[in-house]
Every structure is written in C-alpha cells, then in structure tokens.
Amino acid sequence: MPPVITATLYFIIFGNLIGGRIGQMGGFTYLQYIAPGLIMMSVITNSYGNVVSSFFGAKFGRHIEELLVSPLPNWLIVLGYVAGGMLRGLLVGLIVTIIALFFTRLHVEHLFVVIAAVLLTSIVFALGGFVNAVFARNFDQITFVPTFILTPMTYLGGVFYSISMLPEWAQAVSKANPILYMVSAFRYGFLGQSDVDVGFSFAIMTLSVVVLFAACVWLMEKGTGTRE
C-alpha cells in the first residue's frame, strides 16, 4: 500500500503538475519519460527492502537457525530469499505500472528488453539487500544503506531526467552509478532511446548478478553474521 500511495503522488506531482511545464523529452511527454524510472525505482527499493527485512528479521528472531541447521545448501537459501525479494519488487513494479496507465499511455518499444531489465535489476537489488542484511547487526544498519546510499543513487540515476541535460563532469560522475544503466536499459525498452549503450547496461547487470550471488553464497559458507 505505501508504495502505491508514493507512486500515485509522484505521478500527480511530477507528471501532471510539474511535467506540464517541462514539455517534451525526446519526443515523449515528461510523464511518459519518468514512468519507467518510477517503476524501476519501486522495483529497486522493494526488492532490496524485502530481502533486508526478511533476512535480518530471521537473524534477529533466530529462526535463521532453522535454515542453518537443515541440510539446505547455502546457494538455495540465498536463492530463496532473492526469489522472495524479486516477487515483492516485481509485484510492486506491476502495480506502479498499472497506476502509470491511469495517467498516461505507455508505449512499449522492446518488450523483451523491458522484461529482462526489470528481472535483472530486481535480482541485483535483492542480492544487495541480502549482503546488507548479512552484515547488519542492528536496525540502524538495515536502514542506513537504503536511506543514505540507495535512495540518492536512484534519484541521481536518471529517474527524473536525462543525463544529457547535465554538465559534462556530472555526466561522467553519473556514469559511475550502476543504477543509471538499469534505468536507462529499462527506459530503452519502453521508449527506444537511452542515455547509455544498452548492451553495456546488460553486461553490467549480468556481471553484478554473478558477482553478488557468489559473494552471498561465500558469506553464508563463511558464516559471516550468521554463525559464531
């Protein structure tokens, strides 16, 4: 429910009130331009948040021990939590998409790119949430990353604007932000235009998935944050 309200507010404020004054973005209305960004933002925060809270909750309530004592292999435990986070992230993403449809007409240029980008992104952030939860020792540490790192990075990742509108140096900085590549690839699927190379975007996402997954399984094997 909260993500629905947030998304609706974003669409009203940015889309209708401000968007009307901004005018066209690469041949699309501002609302059409930011809709993919807003969908992606909700997928990112919810995939991440779901895994962080459920894994940290299991650590805090000690029922993670049920899994650790059982013969489940660590990769399967990681996969289970990631699947939960993806489900949540994608579900919210879908709801936000439906809300977007009340405000504007969504044009889809490359459906496959849309799906692949959103799937990979939610895996990346579900895994990210897992890493966060593994290291977290208290509640502050599970809110720190989402508030101070994830949210700014998402906002600066081209959700609301095209980086081509930025000065040269800011564009260079933005390109170090992995979220930019995800949002751009996703937007490319809808609008057919992107700030960055889409192939490169997918390479980054795939690489992130592989590295993060390996890191998660390794952390579980080692027992960091879960075993004494």
Next chain:
Amino acid sequence: MKALSLRQLCKTYNNGVQALKGIDLDVEEGDFFALLGPNGAGKSTAIGIVSSLVNKSSGTVTVFGHSIDSELEAAKSCLGVVPQEINFNQFEKVSTILLNQAGFYGIPRPVARERMEYWLNQLQLWEKRETISRSLSGGMKRRLMIARALIHEPRLLILDEPTAGVDIEVRRSMWEFLRRINEQGTTIILTTHYLEEAESLCRHIAIIDEGRIIENDRMSTVLRKLQTETFVLNLRGPLRGTLSLPGYRVTAPDETTLEVEVNKEQNLNEIFVALTAAGGEVVSMRNKSNRLEELFMRLVEGRDVGSGQPVSAPTAQAGAWPVPSPRRAVLQPQRPRPRAGSVSRQSSSANSVASCASGARRWCRRSLRRRCTSSSSAT
C-alpha cells in the same frame, strides 16, 4: 556405529573466550547420553558446532560417520536439534513452523502433514496447531521445538536443556516420551542442570567443565565412584536416650531429623540398631541429595582445589560438614523414585555417598539462579 564422534574439538570465540579446549567424545548409536556441566562450561558451544551454528576453531566432528567438513549435508540430515533458546518464528502458526521445517528436509507435504499430526499428538500440542507460536506457554514452546526437531525423524536427537522452565508433570511426561523414542532407536544426547533427570534417563554421561571433559563413562560406573552417601532420617518424636554411633557422622538439624553419613564400609543396620536403643522411631528415610549431583559437585568443585583435574575418588573434605539452612531444604531437588530394572544401581547406592555441603549449596544457588533466568526469559 558411532552416532557422534568429536576429536580434539576446540573453540575460541572472537572475544577471546576459549569455550572448548580439545574435547574428545564418542556417542554410540542407540545411546541415551547426558552432557553435564556448570553454566558456561561449553555444552551449548559443543552442540552449536555439531549443528553448524558455531564455526569450530579446530578438531573434527563426525555424525554417523559423516564428517561435517566433507559431508555436511549428510551429517545434517541425521541430526535433530532442540536448542537452548527459542529459535522459531514467533509470528508463525505452530503448523506452519513444522511444515516449513519438513520442507527444509525435502519431505513431501502429505507426509509432512501426517508426521505433524503424529508428533503434535505425541507432545500434546495438536490442539494448538493453529495457534501463533508466540502465544504458547514456555513449556509448550519447548515441546514445539522437540516436535520440530523430530519431524524429519533424525537418527540423532540433541536436546539442550529441554526441561528448563517446564513444570514437573510435563517434565515427567517428556522423560517418558524421550525414553520411548530412544527405545525406538533414536540416539539421544541431552544437556540438563537437573541431575536427577540425567540419572534417571541416561546410560552414559560426560561432564564438561571449563571447556574440558572431566568425566566420561557409563552412568553406573560413574555413580559407583561415590564413596559416601548421606541419609536423612525422620523420627516420630525426639530421641529418648542418647544415640551412640561411633564412626558415623551424625547431625541433628532439629529434634526429629537426623542426618547420617555412611561410607562404603559401613552399613545402615548399625544405625537402626543404635536408633532403636536410643528409643528412636524412624518414620521415613531419604538420600540427602541426588547421588549424581554429589558426584558432580565433587568433580566440578575439584577444579577449585586441584586445578581442573578430575577427582575420581573423592575423600570427605575437612570443613565440609553440613550446616543445615532452611533455604537449602527448599531448594533440594526431588529424590529419584526407585524404578524397576534399576536394581544394580540401587544396590550400589548403598555403598556410595558424600556430604560435600558447601559444594551442594553452591550448586543449589546456581541452579536457583538458572531457574530464575530461564523463567524470566520464557515470559
């Protein structure tokens, strides 16, 4: 076949605490094994390592021949663990907890449902299956953890203080239950601070203290090591004459109670003869404290005197004479009832013993503290 085998197991926690200092332990398949030791001895640490909740520092662990280093999953599937602290999801229903657990072991849903019904009935929790686990009582939570540990029908069941904070009636029924599943072939390892529980249930014991095993033998062998035993005699009225019992240590906490220490060479007949001569009428008699408890105290307290070395043939300590206090009487654990099939053990009790009052008192204080903490954590 060894159900569990530990070799030179060591654990040093990150904060530098050396919880285990090289433990060797073997538990045969089908055994009922007690792992005893004072608070902080390292029992839970050892169990944690076996159930892979704690990383060992060095040494080896094998469960039914499967090393936890090379065949972890096989070792884990033989194992059911009831931890010392509650570790199920307190927001879930009893049935969900059990079905999920079965899922972790790859048990198909229909089988899991059948087993859930069976074990919940066995542990008298079937009516509570739809209850949110947080709202169970402390004793029910313990039983839920036992049901959870059994749902995949492990060959080795390890229980870390399963009867802490459980009422007497439930404790007795839990004992019956554990005896039954042991007879059906499940190997059981149990830690407890109720030594009568260990004495009545277990065939082998190991006593661990400060991270070392200080005793590890058959229960009957261990009990035979007790040299003296103290009996409490209740009289119908005050003695009319003077009691003459040369060679026996006798105290009279009050007019109608006598405490007599008897060692292996002495016998009870002489006491009764002397009592009759003094005009005493004995209405009841009991052991002053649990035999295993007396031995335990000697071994564990021995470290204060003899730097952690086992005191296998304790002699009466000077200055250890009991000073009865009302507090102590209240804290006294229950006497074990004589049971069929325990003849040899019972007869060996006649020539076992001890007084060891200061130690026993310390023990009682400890166990009181324990009970307090366990009951407060259950609320």
